[in-house]
Amino acid sequence: MDVTDPRRFFLERFGLSAAALDSVLGTALERRADHAECFFEFRVNQTASLEEGVVKKATRNVSQGVGVRVLAGTRTGYAYSDEVSLERLEIAARTARFIADERSDNPSLPVPSGPRAPHDLYALAEPPIDTPLTDEIALLQRLDAAARAADPAITNVLAGLGIEHRVVLVVNSAGVFVGDVRPLIHLSVTCIAERGTNRQQGTYGGGGRLPFSALTDGRAERFAREAARQALTNLDAIDAPAGTMTVVLGPGWPGILLHEAIGHGLEGDFNRKRLSAFTDRIGTRVASELCTVVDDGTIPLRRGSLNVDDEGTPTSRTILIEKGILRGYLQDRLNASLMGMPLTGNGRRESFAHMPMPRMTNTFMLAGEDAPEDILRSVDRGLYAVSFGGGQVDITSGKFVFSASEAYLIEGGKLGRPVKGATLIGNGPDVLQRISRVGGDLQLDEGIGTCGKDGQSVPVGVGLPTVRIDGLTVGGTQA
Amino acid sequence: MDLRDLAADLVARACAAGARAADALVGESEGLSVAVRLGEVDRLKRARQRRAGLRVIVGDSTAIVSTADLSPPALDALAREACALARATAPDPHAGLPDPADLAREQPDLDLYDAAVEELEPPAAIARAREAEAAALAFAPEVTNSEGAEFGGDGGQVAYASSLGFAGAYSGTHWGLSVSPVASRNGTMQRDSWYTAHRKLDALDAPASVGREAARRAVRRLGARRVPTGEYPVVFDPETAASLLRHLAGAIAGPALYRRVSFLLGKLGEAIASPHVTIEDDPLRPAGSGSRPFDGEGVASRRLAVVDAGVLRSYLLDAYSARRLGLQPTGHAARGFGDAPGAAPTNFFLAPGPHTPDAIIASVDAGLYVTELIGFGVNGVTGDYSRGAAGLWIERGELGYPVEEITIAGNLLAMFRGIVMVGDDLVFRHAIAAPTLKVERMTVAGA
Numbered sequence: 056m057d058v059t060d061p062r063r064f065f066l067e068r069f070g071l072s073a074a075a076l077d078s079v080l081g082t083a084l085e086r087r088a089d090h091a092e093c094f095f096e097f098r099v100n101q102t103a104s105l106e107e108g109v110v111k112k113a114t115r116n117v118s119q120g121v122g123v124r125v126l127a128g129t130r131t132g133y134a135y136s137d138e139v140s141l142e143r144l145e146i147a148a149r150t151a152r153f154i155a156d157e158r159s160d161n162p163s164l165p166v167p168s169g170p171r172a173p174h175d176l177y178a179l180a181e182p183p184i185d186t187p188l189t190d191e192i193a194l195l196q197r198l199d200a201a202a203r204a205a206d207p208a209i210t211n212v213l214a215g216l217g218i219e220h221r222v223v224l225v226v227n228s229a230g231v232f233v234g235d236v237r238p239l240i241h242l243s244v245t246c247i248a249e250r251g252t253n254r255q256q257g258t259y260g261g262g263g264r265l266p267f268s269a270l271t272d273g274r275a276e277r278f279a280r281e282a283a284r285q286a287l288t289n290l291d292a293i294d295a296p297a298g299t300m301t302v303v304l305g306p307g308w309p310g311i312l313l314h315e316a317i318g319h320g321l322e323g324d325f326n327r328k329r330l331s332a333f334t335d336r337i338g339t340r341v342a343s344e345l346c347t348v349v350d351d352g353t354i355p356l357r358r359g360s361l362n363v364d365d366e367g368t369p370t371s372r373t374i375l376i377e378k379g380i381l382r383g384y385l386q387d388r389l390n391a392s393l394m395g396m397p398l399t400g401n402g403r404r405e406s407f408a409h410m411p412m413p414r415m416t417n418t419f420m421l422a423g424e425d426a427p428e429d430i431l432r433s434v435d436r437g438l439y440a441v442s443f444g445g446g447q448v449d450i451t452s453g454k455f456v457f458s459a460s461e462a463y464l465i466e467g468g469k470l471g472r473p474v475k476g477a478t479l480i481g482n483g484p485d486v487l488q489r490i491s492r493v494g495g496d497l498q499l500d501e502g503i504g505t506c507g508k509d510g511q512s513v514p515v516g517v518g519l520p521t522v523r524i525d526g527l528t529v530g531g532t533q534a
Numbered sequence: 535m536d537l538r539d540l541a542a543d544l545v546a547r548a549c550a551a552g553a554r555a556a557d558a559l560v561g562e563s564e565g566l567s568v569a570v571r572l573g574e575v576d577r578l579k580r581a582r583q584r585r586a587g588l589r590v591i592v593g594d595s596t597a598i599v600s601t602a603d604l605s606p607p608a609l610d611a612l613a614r615e616a617c618a619l620a621r622a623t624a625p626d627p628h629a630g631l632p633d634p635a636d637l638a639r640e641q642p643d644l645d646l647y648d649a650a651v652e653e654l655e656p657p658a659a660i661a662r663a664r665e666a667e668a669a670a671l672a673f674a675p676e677v678t679n680s681e682g683a684e685f686g687g688d689g690g691q692v693a694y695a696s697s698l699g700f701a702g703a704y705s706g707t708h709w710g711l712s713v714s715p716v717a718s719r720n721g722t723m724q725r726d727s728w729y730t731a732h733r734k735l736d737a738l739d740a741p742a743s744v745g746r747e748a749a750r751r752a753v754r755r756l757g758a759r760r761v762p763t764g765e766y767p768v769v770f771d772p773e774t775a776a777s778l779l780r781h782l783a784g785a786i787a788g789p790a791l792y793r794r795v796s797f798l799l800g801k802l803g804e805a806i807a808s809p810h811v812t813i814e815d816d817p818l819r820p821a822g823s824g825s826r827p828f829d830g831e832g833v834a835s836r837r838l839a840v841v842d843a844g845v846l847r848s849y850l851l852d853a854y855s856a857r858r859l860g861l862q863p864t865g866h867a868a869r870g871f872g873d874a875p876g877a878a879p880t881n882f883f884l885a886p887g888p889h890t891p892d893a894i895i896a897s898v899d900a901g902l903y904v905t906e907l908i909g910f911g912v913n914g915v916t917g918d919y920s921r922g923a924a925g926l927w928i929e930r931g932e933l934g935y936p937v938e939e940i941t942i943a944g945n946l947l948a949m950f951r952g953i954v955m956v957g958d959d960l961v962f963r964h965a966i967a968a969p970t971l972k973v974e975r976m977t978v979a980g981a
Binding site for chain 2: 100249328
């Protein structure tokens, strides 16, 4: 599939012209709107699924459409259609501008913008969507063999390979006319281990804006062995403890802590509306001085990275917390403009059927100075958690959870027995202030994160060095 | 062309392209939603979509494709592409459509459509959302802010056809109103929300009552604290009780069973819950949120006893998982446009018991009344359960102070077996519904 120029791709595909789009934006702006935008999208998603040793199912889904958005003060009008024609665009523009009709304030154009150019973070010579299905099947079968070879107790292997090819184009009344071609691959594997009536699972995976060849260099087999190891470990797990205790998080994916505890609370929309537990706290201490946290959408090939966000703004590296002090929010165009703050390139949306919102990209804590083994040794009794399922946060109260899927007791500074999965719960504005040790071993996750907000899912990344938290509630069953 | 003909036409194109069997799902919908915040219009959204999904079986190999482009050349290309994909996948002797004998012979009118959706315009939608939010803001001086109120309606039609000669279609509407106020006291904020949803506009709760209930829930969370870690009785309100039913439904869905990833594997005929628990699934409930005249493979819908006085009587099965398990399909194939059918409940509910919610609370000396659960700490393979919770502390039989930043943990099988009281307050606010439930003992982790 050859899409080198998204602008020409969409104009030709839908028989439109730049002049016609100008006229649509004119219709949308008519009367008293501040800003108008068209977002075009073409997306192909392909999956192959393995179970019981074979790939019995493949899917391929194609979607396309356009969303027209009009902003007037705090108001947003949005209309979308998966039928793209000039007539449909004009209807959508007239629908979306309805919200400007009854506004009480005057139009203004305080659109913050930078002259920055889009990045070029994932131009792939061989887009993964062009991978022959037979190659995908061969990869999944090698993965299956690697997982089963780990131990005879592995009784089933479920694996899925997803490849996405997404082409977007943003045209707006501020003069933005920018496209992006976004490849994305994702490989996940779940192993079931059984011993007598004890049945456990282990799950692992990864990916990114990568060529298919990035999975065929042994990475798929490594994922399989890791999932098998986790399932086997869980066969020996004892009940998790319950109560407040010292918790050490391993590097990488446990960075989901940052995503839930502070990331969402620093999104511009919640702060403009004064709904976040972090509202009005810029410049104040929200973490221990060991903590510096950034959101960075500019890392090449990462799952959470973007050349431009879904409003056409180039992504950036935003410092959220610097040595414990809250420095910034994540912004989209609407909220940056209303708050008089700079655009950060975090305006994202799931698809043309969704309005953009401030969202994270790759969110991580910078490395500290401690050796990870010293951090473990410093804990007399506690929990060491290395792998997690999902998390969730209540933005307003600040309470967040994330669920460990692989964890161990720490006893006398040493790793003890593995424990069953348990949810960890804490308070966002408070938890990072309890971080007393930060390791030098920053890792980004493997590329598996999907963030949900207001019903919209977008791919994200997280990262963390080993950290020690002095007091987090562990939701096990052993009171 | 009407949607049913379009689906049948797509099946014919697939068979012409080499499929031994095929089925197609075609749908279209239109909707309007508005959000109001602090009295002002915040967002207005109009949606319009059409989609076609096709499953083909070539030999014994399967592939699924979907598109939004419903032009004849695009559908031909889709059919050819599906067959090409299928030729690359491994054959599976269990692949295929349902047994023709199981297909629905009648397609009952379940009263799922409300023509009012065709007349829905922004001013009326905005007025409803405004009224609901205003009632929340006026409820108490502590209600100082709001995430807003949302009102929306959408309507559409879905058609299904297969190479067995089945073709059916039905129309449906969904209406919903939700309000999310924020209350504050002494510099701390609490949010909560309430909603009403139905197939029929006139069946929605009055906007002002939804707003007041949302505000009551937000205000009662103010001053929340933690409780000491320990084992306590836990009372689930109807909303959180329904979440337990969702976990159960996931564990009795056919694909989870033949893949051996369910904690209820091999439990058919066993007591998986206390004798107070009876669970049914009723796809034919008139105007029910989850109702439909036939399932995602054209199999007849019928009411099903799932758990009878604690004993697991049936799984939820689509044709493929039924064949894998050597059982009969139950008419629970659930199908999106872009994936193979799975199995899912329709209107799935735990039958009401004899106790009023007040009597259940009065039975607890010290324990937790749960009103919100967050996080994903549920392991479907083992049933291990650990989630973040918020609610009210029960002291000497009465609801007391609000609690937060705690978890509740246990195992789903033990929790269902530990249900000692079932409320009489079942209301179908959603397709999956439960009354108030009391679980005898769970671990609460807090301070």
